[in-house]
Amino acid sequence: MLLTVLGCSGSIPGPGAAASGYLVEADGFTLVLEFGNGVLSRFQEERPLFSMDALVLSHLHPDHCVDVSSLYVARKYHPVPPLERLPVYAPAEAPSRFIAAYAPNAAERSSLDFTDVFTFHGLGSRVQIGPFTVDSALVAHPCEAYGFRISCGDVSLAYTGDSGVCAALDSLADGVDVLLSEASWTHAPDCVADLHLSGREAGELAARAGAGRLLITHVPPWTSAEDVLKEAQDAFEGPCELVVEGGRYEVGES
Incomplete structure (x- = not known):
């Protein structure tokens, strides 16, 4: 399994x-x-525009999904559009969320139906997406938000989403080869509960889980990534690093 960071x-x-966006690939499936701010541009630098096989969204905050409206334009109005609708696994309000982001007024929104381009599926259970077994579960965030465990054979990647x-x-x-964890701030007693992880909490999560490797992501521009990383490394004795845009990470590689 190969993880490529489009944005972090x-x-x-x-x-x-770019904001949050990742490719997870195995057996020729992408x-x-x-699909946050800037990810559509980054995707086209890495792969052909219509080469994705499925899209999975943890929640509907803009930094995780806003480029879906632009993806709709590409798949709807391109001179040679894809023949198949793209499977999108997302929270329940995804269709109305993307239509509202795309259309500036109620009259236009009433005439739109993103299901002519996308096939929407809910989250919260185990699904098979190509070669991947994807488990999702609700996590601690102010909106409907999910974390994931993505497995292919005996290789596994967990992703916290925002939580x-x-x-x-x-x-x-639990027991994953790679934990891709957000860590949006350094640890402090006044951090908002049920919103994000600190570097220390990401490291503690990896340690409790017995993860093989910890990858830190989703550090805002105003936060010291080095301080977040040090917190995580102090709490987790295994391999730990900050992901970088364009970075490629083998999942299950010894």
């Missing part, structure tokens, strides 16, 4: 940096995980 800037795109500390993350991350 937390909460907003940073200077020259699963796109998150505070919660039991669902421990379950998803």
